[in-house]
Amino acid sequence: MAPSTELLERSFALEEQIRKLNAIGIALSGEQRLEELLELIVKEARSFTGADGGSLYIKEDNRLNFLVAQTESLERRDGHNRQAFKSLYLPLSKESIAGYVALTGEILNIEDVYDIPPTCAYRVNKQFDRQNNYRSKSMLVVPMRDHTNAIIGVLQLINSLNGEGEVVPFKREYEGLVLSLASQAAVAIRNVKLIEAIRNLFRSLVRYSAKAIDARSPHTAGHSGRVARYCVRIAEAINEETEGRFGKVYFTPQEIEELHMAGWLHDIGKIGVRESVLEKTTKLSEAQMQVIEERFEAIKRSVQHAYLQKRVDAQLAGDASCDLPRLEKELARSLRQIEDDLVFLRRVNSPGMMKEEDCVRLHQIAGKTYTTVSGETRPYLTPEEYRHLSVVKGNLTAEEYKEMQAHVEHTIRILNKIPFTDDLKNIPKYA
Known part of the structure; x- marks a missing residue:
């Protein structure tokens, strides 16, 4: 093959890889569920490099959380269960390959993990291979750095396969591309975690605000929480209907989340009702x-x-x-x-x-x-x-009844002032 032809083919291949990398980046930015995002990262990295297997670790304090494990050949052979390898923890140590990369930030491209020189600090753990009658050979391991350049995890690819299905070393040109993918993935993970943290903070503020209002009167204690649970259960029950009045009605998970939050917030306007009226159980105190x-x-x-x-x-x-x-x-x-x-x-x-x-x-x-x-x-x-x-x-007197009923208007006024995100914009309407 002429040098110019080979160079042209390599250029086309590189262009295709960059196109795939951009497409993967777009896909990663669109996924907001952490578990699905992690699975997608490993799946796309494997597809990109022709790897049979892949795993992903996230740093948590002084350990690595083994969250994703994919091995295509095992899944085809015996329905390999990915869940069995999730939520396992490894010590953050240079003795393991993933730990070494997490601590040093180096890229490891190993031709045969069973033939690591004794001078290296890390060793392969053969337990997975023994338990599953598998042979790990070539391995590409890269650190996952976020926008602050902090290492938040490790992406590990196992057994690159050629066109004949034979295990071959990972190409050197993959190192930079996979590192770029890992960095995109790290930023996506940070974003998803940040979004989830904000959501959890919002949920906590909603719950404890409602509980504080309910606690003003022992007669309404726990009321908002019960309404929130009933809203979810009713929506789930409607989703199970396939015929009749609600046969064509379906609430998405996001709409159910809105109903849940609306249930918690439906009485937020009671904050504007005098305690003497709110707690009134008899005509005269x-x-x-x-x-x-x-x-x-x-x-x-x-x-x-x-x-x-x-x-x-x-x-x-x-x-x-x-x-x-x-x-x-x-x-x-x-x-x-x-x-x-x-x-x-x-x-x-x-x-x-x-x-x-x-x-x-x-x-x-x-x-x-x-x-x-x-x-x-x-x-x-x-x-x-x-x-x-x-x-x-x-x-209640007519004036007190009017004041109590006004909590509905207070609720609407308060909720309409809150800048809800698009995925929660229906809360004021539902409440």
Whole structure:
């Protein structure tokens, strides 16, 4: 073959490799799921170099996390299970080939890993070969450097195959190209991890904000979390339907994530509701009812004082016609009525539906007055107390109900102010 022809063919081959490398880079930048991204990196690197096998390690503290293992010949031969080799850890040491590259940053292109010179610090681990009746021979191992030039992992390719399927050494020209691919992959991994970290941070902020709002009242504790779970379960149940009303409805994983977040945030507007309204379980608070209880004790004392005053006045006047037994009966009847009225007020203070006769009686009690020991005339109930107790349904006044309902508007207003990313833009609508 003429030198010019050979040079032209090599030029075409290099151009094709660069084209493939660019295509791989585009594919890597489009994958946002870490596990799928790692698998894609090894798959494309193997395809690029004709490697039968490949593995990927990520640095974590003082060890290497063995996350991906692909061996095409084993998969064809006996359905080799990739999962069996995931989530294994190796010590970060120069004694292993991957550890050596991770620590030194050198590229290793080894013709036969079973024939490594004894002067080298690293050795091949033959355990995988023994367990799977495999023979690792040629190996290309490159560091994965991110945009800061930090080594975040190692890409290891095993057994380059020629056109006849024979194991041959990896071409030297692959070293720079695979190193470039590894660098693109490292940046993609960093980006995916950063995106996932931001998502996790957002999820945590959402959950704990909702929990903080729920915790303002023991009656709503855990409510937002339950709504979020129900939203997901309902969406998943709809996805399982193939016929009927929901047969053609399908929620994507991203839409389910939006529903989940919307469930957590649907009550975020309650942050603008007063705690006294949010926690209100009766028409009047315990403190307000205590004031009424004390007032009714004062009413009883005023009635008793009036009775004693009449008795003393009769005795001082020598009025033999004074009917003391009748006065005592009137006193007892008055005290019973006062106590009955108080029991009634305790009952209507609880939320629920008030009957018409209860409304009439409450109005009558509110119209009663008593005279204090000092001679002042005062009502049994203040206008504010009567307004709260006269709520016919539930325990909220019209103003309080409006305030509680306004949390929906607060929620919409708050969520519309949050600059959600495109993949979460439907949260305000779902919430």
